[in-house]
Amino acid sequence: MRCPPPALVIGGMARASYTQLSPPFEPDELYACMAKLLAERHRALALLSARGEPLLAERRRRPRLGPDAGCPSERQPPRDGKVLIVDKGGAFRDHLAGLVGPSRLAIAWTDSAPMAVRLCDETPVSVAMINTAAPGIDPYGLSRDIKAQQGAEKTAVVLLVGRTFTYDSTLAHGAGVRGLLDKPVGDRSLVCMLQRLTSLPEMPA
Template sequence: MTEAPHILIVDDDAKIRQMLTRYLTGEGFQVSAAANGEAMRGCLNRTQIDLVLLDLVLPGEDGFQLARDLRARPGVAKTGIIMLTGRSDMVDMVVGLEVGADDYIAKPFQLREVLARIRSVLRRTQPDVSVQPGVMAPLDAGEVIRFDGWRLDLGRRELKAPDGSEIALTTGEFELLMTLARHPGRVLNRDQLMDLTRGRQWEAIDRSIDAQVARLRRKIEPDPKHPMLVKSVRGVGYVFTGHVQ
């Protein structure tokens, strides 16, 4: 048995905060709420947060800036981030993924959809936390993939560089690297990558995969402009060329 996950709602609309707080509390989660970035940071300083529901349009700092700040905080690499927004612009979706969000929900939304997205993200970001009160989340078998001096621990969801330093990956980056490293030498198109990482229920878009690849390259390639591990195959997709053990 594990403690219920703690969700932080960041939205300047009091009605939305109250609605989500009431609903998620009823589903067994611990819930905190904040109206702006300052209140969000205060909550993060006081307690451990497993997932942040983050509104894009906020007074002062917007959701993009707050997501960047979240990812820069020590110990927050595994905290899930789901963007909430009243805008459905495809560019906003891509930017949200680029700054570290794990998912994106447009307003108005169905509460059941929010719940499903939360549980999906928690299963990926917090494998040792129960996503439903009273139910143990399944743990990975502990598979470790080694390639060109790198070490990808699937059980711990950790990536270590050849020099032993740990590289912080977002959920999307980790899932993408794991999928590619499990299929070395095989060209995977965007549809296959979406199916193998997030699944069709996420309604991902092609450019989101491109954005995730670009971010991943910046973390694992000596020269991201001339990648040696994750290579593009023009008109098809991507292939992992690292020497996998």
């Protein structure tokens, strides 16, 4: 017997097999529900992989929405600040800098939670990307500390998660986590995310 796929129902009658959100609701409530669905999908894919079963191909009736899709009047302007990478090494930072170009977007790196908090306190940071596999780093605690800094309430905290990481949507929501990206992260996904959350301009074709 197959389980229903993760889905979010907005309004209408409650259905036991789906997550439901009744309007009106705050943006943070929607983000928390979407993060929960992503976590469920992540666990389902990990289970299929552990069983050696083939992953189901994604089927879409329409193309993915681009970073400029939607109503312009409803989109918040991106914050003008740098990207902070919290990781055990600088390889991901170097890859990201090479991908977008150092002149287009400032990218910083640290392997220290206290230094990450200090950087977010002293300089404008649009996005803080935390590798959950970085040793000695509590991703939820670090996100909470970053968001507690004056002026950092608009900093988007994104977690980079691997298959062995158990994402807790309740902890993430309480810590102010904006979302997560499954590793390895594709270059296209990285660029689209940065175009949504930072001042990164359109990339040349």
